[in-house]
Amino acid sequence: MKLSTYFTLLTSVALFACGGNKTDQQQGPPPPTPVSVAKATKGNATYYDEFPATVTALLEVEIQPQVAGNITGIFFQDGQHVSKGQKLYSIDPQQYRASYDQAVANLNVQKANLNRAQKDADRYNTLAQQDAVAKQLVDNANATLESAKMQVEAAQAAIRQVGTNLKYTTIFAPMDGTIGISQVRLGAAVAPGSTPLNTISSDNPIAADVQIDESQIQRFLKLQSQPNVTRDSTFVLLLPSGQPYPFPGSVRIVDRAVDPQTGTLRVRIAFPNPNRQLKPGLNVNVRVKNSTGEPQLLIPYQAVTEQMSEYFVFVVGDSSKVSQKKVTLGARINDKVVVKNGLTEGESVVTEGTQKIREGAKVKINE
Structure with a gap:
């Protein structure tokens, strides 16, 4: 190789190397x-914690027959609001009225026997003071008097029993609330221990039951102890449509024990229900305000x-x-x-x- 050719090649390599370094220097750090x-x-x-809940009545009573017989009257409309003491059902009273009349007659007989026994005892005791009668006759008269008194008491007890049965032939509402659909119709035979005639649920206020875990117990106990908790909408009920219910609630009951199987505790939150919009069994959600203050x-x-x-x-x-x-x-x-x-x-x-x-x-x- 000629010297001039070698020199030219060396120069080209040097220039290429210098050009490469210049490119690297131009790249620099990556952009932000x-x-x-x-x-x-x-x-x-x-913020609000949300809990699934079920609407339930604060008080619910089953209407049970206390005597046997046939239904002779129904005095309400299914699903209506009833008041305490309102007449609901009647059961055929004829046999109970007859028993009552018989018991009254028996009481009158026993009272007559008592009156006669009292007179006999008084007469014999007066004679005994004069030693004009045998002591055995006096004792018999006094024993007859005591027996007559007990017979009167037994007759009075029988009257109370049959009188109670007669009273039970008319059934009255035990509380204010909404009555359900009647389970019997006119003429139906009923007896104690049979299917309930109906159910009455308190409807204002009404409650929503939620299940909370153990970590939430102290929080709800604290909320229960706050007297004015309803004023700041701590509890908001969401209807099945997703719309908020217009009345705020308050903790009414915190259950006595945690369920060992689920580790949850039931809390009952009461809500006003003036329009009877909430019905027992309705599935809703309850939002509970959570604020540190x-x-x-x-x-x-x-x-x-x-x-x-x-x-x-x-x-x-x-x-x-x-x-x-x-x-x-x-x-x-x-x-x-x-x-x-x-x-x-x-x-x-x-x-x-x-x-x-x-x-x-x-x-x-x-x-």
Whole structure:
């Protein structure tokens, strides 16, 4: 190879190498990653927990016949509101009235016997004071008097029994409420212990039963002890249509024991029901307000990433660089979440673009 050719080739290699270094120098660091951010701010941490519930009557009574007989009268409309003491059913009273009349007649006979025995005893006791009669006759007269007294008492007890049976032939409403569809019709034979004639449920107020887990017990006991809890709509009932019921509720009963099989406790929440809109058995939902009463630190929930059951956010710091911080979360409120620890008010957290960045990355905040 000629010297001139070798020199030319060497020069070309050198120029190529220099050109490559110049290209690398022009590439430089990658551009900042565009992200969206939001500031951690303090706000109202009021939210609602929602529980499935079943509407139930606070009081329910089955109407049972106390005597046997045939139904001779029904004095209400099925499903209507009835008042305490209102006449509902009548059972054929003829046999019970006859028994009552017989018992009254028997009492009159026993009273006549008592009157005669009293006179005999008085006469014999007067003669005994004069030693004009045998002692045995006096004793017999006194024994007959005592027997007559007991016969009168027995007759009076019989009258009370048959009188009670006669009274039971007319059945009255034991309470105010809504009566159901009658289970018997006119002429039907009924007897004690048979199928109930009907059921009356109290309808105003009415209740919704919810099942809570053990961790919620103290919360509901506290709500039960607050006398004015209905004024701030702590309990809101959602109808099957999803519409909120217009009247707020209050805790009426917290059940006595936790169900060992489910680990839940029943809580009964009472609601006014002036229009009888709520019916027992209706499936609804109950929203329970949950508020700390103090402003809480809030961030958008979409800023949170989860890793091994721990929660993190990317915080934009100086020089537009991000750092990952571990946070402790509280309740989720719509699209936001309460941050208990890990952030301070005013810090900016990345809400969009978290999948494109890592610790120390430089970002560009979208306007």
